[in-house]
């Protein structure tokens with residue numbers, strides 16, 4: 072790695088009253104980035120590629136939550152069951168199926184995907200961009216000053232870095248455990264353990280029916296665990312269209328998961344090898360392991376925000392403007408999960424590109440006025456069926472004051488879809504703003520619909536007039552023919 076601008080440490084001399092202070096290694100850089108998850112890595116890489124002298128601080132693994140405990144292992148775990156389902160729907164190959172998924176082979180493949188929790192493979196990418204990696208916990212210590220500590224609890228910093236241009240915060244998030252009596256102690260698995268476990272529990276209790284809970288319930292059930300999924304709200308995936316959560320619940324049940332919605336938990340306990348969750352109605356659900364997947368908490372504590380006069384919001388997120396600046400300061404940026412706009416890798420990376428461009432001097436770089444962001448970001452839940460959505464749901468469009476209309480079609484009701492397997496099911500909803508003549512949202516529920524999302528993202532982000540969308544004819548016989556129903560059913564002047 073290239074040291075890029077680091078000054079040699081000043082050595083304390085005998086009898087020097089400030090000896091301890093002088094032992095701190097002083098250095099400087101153009102930009103200091105805190106956190107080497109996907110957002111921080113992308114920002115550091117872009118800035119380094121542009122010739123800036125960049126320091127990237129990371130206490131754990133370069134690649135962050137996504138590479139080792141999030142997106143990548145969870146997708147490695149659900150891909151076999153997704154493929155198995157598709158093969159089972161297609162005559163001619165389904166006859167080849169015998170036996171069940173081999174959990175050890177799936178777990179071995181997962182280990183390959185997460186590089187056995189070793190980030191060596193990520194380092195050349197940084198080295199090629201002359202980014203200096205410093206292992207440790209970073210915190211602000213005044214304007215443009217960052218201290219690096221061996222760990223968050225260390226008494227004094229090992230290094231103090233002065234940034235000439237900017238500091239970019241990308242410290243991500245960690246699991247949030249709700250204050251339910253006994254839950255924190257009983258919880259053996261958060262996403263960290265649920266994505267890296269080496270054995271399949273006999274009975275797994277999952278609390279939380281958002282994307283993490285739903286995906287991992289499917290994954291572990293497909294590997295042989297008897298899974299109970301407890302969601303406090305009346306449906307799974309509460310941020311999506313109502314029907315999406317219902318269709319995912321039906322899909323999970325078909326895969327053997329005991330899905331309970333409206334299941335509010337009162338307490339939890341662990342007794343040796345067994346866990347128990349008591350619901351508010353008194354029912355006790357017991358298991359061999361307990362996964363808590365009830366949302367995320369931003370890593371904003373211990374970041375030294377007060378040293379520069381800014382504060383996190385009441386949930387701990389570090390708010391930004393559309394240029395990703397914190398508190399209107401031109402030198403301080405927050406990207407990725409930390410700012411709470413959208414807890415999604417691709418959105419964090421987009422923010423990182425915008426913030427990097429700002430730092431590089433592109434004065435107009437900012438998220439776009441109509442850019443899908445926050446709850447309208449493009450998003451996919453990788454269950455069976457999958458839920459791929461962008462922009463508004465019908466409800467959120469109406470809440471936003473749009474006199475929106477929904478056009479619902481069967482996701483498997485076209486020739487292209489029939490080859491993926493008859494009876495794959497699922498509903499696609501297009502949400503249109505008839506007054507503006509544009510698509511403001513789309514939700515695809517069905518087998519393998521993830522790859523269909525980007526066309527909708529382009530239509531929504533580009534506010535492509537519906538008249539023009541009519542001219543974008545999907546090829547026959549592909550599953551994108553679902554777009555023809557929008558052309559056929561939408562109102563015309």
Ligand SMILES: Cc1cc2nc3c(=O)[nH]c(=O)nc-3n(C[C@H](O)[C@H](O)[C@H](O)COP(=O)(O)OP(=O)(O)OC[C@H]3O[C@@H](n4cnc5c(N)ncnc54)[C@H](O)[C@@H]3O)c2cc1C
Nearest residue numbers: 106108109110135136141142209243244407408414415416
């Ligand atoms: C099980 C699971 C599945 C997911 N699946 C998907 C998916 O399919 N698609 C998707 O888009 N998103 C998915 N996500 C969300 C995605 O993982 C996050 O949105 C993404 O990792 C956020 O990136 P980030 O760089 O902001 O933060 P993180 O990935 O959290 O990285 C932040 C980094 O900062 C470091 N750090 C923390 N404090 C400090 C400090 N003080 N100084 C220096 N460094 C620090 C951390 O060690 C960490 O490495 C999933 C998440 C989970 C948990």
Ligand SMILES: NC(=O)c1ccc[n+]([C@@H]2O[C@H](COP(=O)([O-])OP(=O)(O)OC[C@H]3O[C@@H](n4cnc5c(N)ncnc54)[C@H](O)[C@@H]3O)[C@@H](O)[C@H]2O)c1
Nearest residue numbers: 279280281282283284302303304336364365366414451452
């Ligand atoms: N495929 C993907 O893109 C993907 C996958 C996983 C995670 N993520 C990201 O990570 C974020 C966090 O995911 P998540 O699933 O942890 O959070 P979430 O906030 O989306 O869902 C958490 C769920 O837990 C429920 N819950 C909370 N407290 C409860 C309690 N005491 N009892 C029962 N249920 C309770 C909530 O009602 C909610 O439905 C997501 O919002 C998403 O942005 C994305």
